[in-house]
Amino acid sequence: MKFQSTRDQSAAKFSAAQVIKQGLAADGGLFVPESVPQLTKADIEALCGMDYPARAAFILGKYLSDYTADELLEDCQKAYAPTSFVGGAAPLYDLGDDTEVMELWHGPTAAFKDMALQIMPRLLSRALVKTGETRTALILVATSGDTGKAALEGYRDIERIKIMVFYPTGGVSTVQKLQMQTQLGDNVNVTAIYGNFDDAQTGVKRIFGNADIAAELDKNGYFLSSANSINWGRLAPQIVYYVSAYCDLLTAGRIAYGDKVNVTVPTGNFGNIFAAYLAKLMGLPLDKLICASNKNNILTDFLRTGTYDRNRAFHLTMSPSMDILISSNLERLLYFVAGPAKTADYMKQLAETGAYTVDAETKARIDESFKGYFADEADTAATIKRTMTEKNYLIDTHTAVAVSAAAQYRKETGDSRPMIVASTASPYKFAADVYTSLYGEKAESDLAALDLLSQKTGTEITYPLRGIGSRTIRFEDVVDATEMADAMFAYLKA
Numbered sequence: 001m002k003f004q005s006t007r008d009q010s011a012a013k014f015s016a017a018q019v020i021k022q023g024l025a026a027d028g029g030l031f032v033p034e035s036v037p038q039l040t041k042a043d044i045e046a047l048c049g050m051d052y053p054a055r056a057a058f059i060l061g062k063y064l065s066d067y068t069a070d071e072l073l074e075d076c077q078k079a080y081a082p083t084s085f086v087g088g089a090a091p092l093y094d095l096g097d098d099t100e101v102m103e104l105w106h107g108p109t110a111a112f113k114d115m116a117l118q119i120m121p122r123l124l125s126r127a128l129v130k131t132g133e134t135r136t137a138l139i140l141v142a143t144s145g146d147t148g149k150a151a152l153e154g155y156r157d158i159e160r161i162k163i164m165v166f167y168p169t170g171g172v173s174t175v176q177k178l179q180m181q182t183q184l185g186d187n188v189n190v191t192a193i194y195g196n197f198d199d200a201q202t203g204v205k206r207i208f209g210n211a212d213i214a215a216e217l218d219k220n221g222y223f224l225s226s227a228n229s230i231n232w233g234r235l236a237p238q239i240v241y242y243v244s245a246y247c248d249l250l251t252a253g254r255i256a257y258g259d260k261v262n263v264t265v266p267t268g269n270f271g272n273i274f275a276a277y278l279a280k281l282m283g284l285p286l287d288k289l290i291c292a293s294n295k296n297n298i299l300t301d302f303l304r305t306g307t308y309d310r311n312r313a314f315h316l317t318m319s320p321s322m323d324i325l326i327s328s329n330l331e332r333l334l335y336f337v338a339g340p341a342k343t344a345d346y347m348k349q350l351a352e353t354g355a356y357t358v359d360a361e362t363k364a365r366i367d368e369s370f371k372g373y374f375a376d377e378a379d380t381a382a383t384i385k386r387t388m389t390e391k392n393y394l395i396d397t398h399t400a401v402a403v404s405a406a407a408q409y410r411k412e413t414g415d416s417r418p419m420i421v422a423s424t425a426s427p428y429k430f431a432a433d434v435y436t437s438l439y440g441e442k443a444e445s446d447l448a449a450l451d452l453l454s455q456k457t458g459t460e461i462t463y464p465l466r467g468i469g470s471r472t473i474r475f476e477d478v479v480d481a482t483e484m485a486d487a488m489f490a491y492l493k494a
Helices: 016-022 041-048 052-063 069-079 120-130 146-155 174-181 197-208 211-219 232-251 271-281 298-305 330-338 340-353 360-367 377-391 397-413 427-439 446-457 481-493
Strands: 003-005 031-033 092-096 099-103 136-142 161-168 188-194 222-226 261-266 286-293 307-309 355-357 370-374 419-423 478-480
Touching (some): 003 016, 016 120, 016 222, 016 232, 052 232, 069 120, 092 232, 092 377, 092 419, 099 232, 099 397, 120 146, 120 161, 136 481, 146 161, 146 174, 161 174, 161 197, 161 481, 174 427, 188 481, 197 481, 211 481, 232 261, 232 271, 232 419, 271 286, 271 330, 286 397, 330 360, 340 355, 377 397, 377 427, 397 419, 397 427, 427 446, 478 481
Parallel strands (some): 161 188, 286 370
Antiparallel strands (some): 003 031, 307 355
16 A cells, blocks of 8 residues: 555555654645545454454554564554553443443543554655655644543653654633643653644644754764654544444444444544545445534534635634644545645635635535534533533533534434444543532642542543652753744753
């Protein structure tokens, strides 16, 4: 399997190891497979009899053809070990009314990013060997909260790899901030920036696209790579849990093979829901993919109108991992529905004007699979309370956005197919807002909210977050977005 840029189909093609190492295409595009491998009925039936690591190794093998089956299975067994994923990898919770919540937050940082970022560092380590790379990889990450901690944990103390994470000060939850500031490891660095996530992401992309920076890094024995979902090695593992969920429904007798199910995903950067789209293209019987947004509803507007316009107000919400106005992975969808030439033109318009409108044919192809809905702050809070009151099930703010969007879709369309709702974070990662949503009052502090939430709901604090307030803070630097490159070089020279 070879990979190419979303913006130029005639450009050079690369192996999986090369694209995992490189991250971003030289022309600024994202890497995509030259073809989409298919899952047969026999494949899915075989997957039903496997555990999660074996399922992951099988599906990744469809794309990562330069990795052996033994290598992938070994890495997946280590990545998804029960000691890391307490409670299992991507278990389903039956919420009733043909709704299954796919809990993606049982990993070491209590967020869905663990599902990819526990395996991705192992894939990159092998990629360095497979490509004959002699330099040290510098992983550069912009995060709206969860990716940063998951990447830091995944890459911690991995040989020949350093990682630096930038996050927007004031744009992440207290728990997310503490998770990053207290990160252990000799090869890690965390720096906040003044601004929002889009400022951080734009700054990282600017560093990646600067030839002088690349030359200076090379001179010092480094090269840049990414852990964001712009990297195929981060995106491919996310395909697995949609296939796994379908298999679990089959095994439980909830559906028969060929029955179509819908999926609702809370997303800001579009990577998580795009992974579901890839699963659908592979032949998994998925019907509608419901894209759930918060008050920053740029994706909702795009899916309804065909116009993507980031020239709008940016809102800080109680679901901060979705506070995004530049959805990088949308470019991959455009590639599959519009082709590389149109995609390159749309991305050029976005860079120059902050907006673009897709043509009618492209819009129609998107409509075949996607619907968009959003939940504002009041609706998010009400959904958290209603789900706990009526279902005795505690959800976080991002999952609440998805639960709300799924309900809106069903009410509007009358579609009664089984629905898989992606639950992307532990409710304890956003305990303060969950607590306020449930009880109409604020806790004394964000950290106090963890204990209060546990006491009042009778649920346990998710294991990675216990005692987080007593950990030593290591990283407190804050810089302007224009100073990110300087901060990076200062870290490497320290």
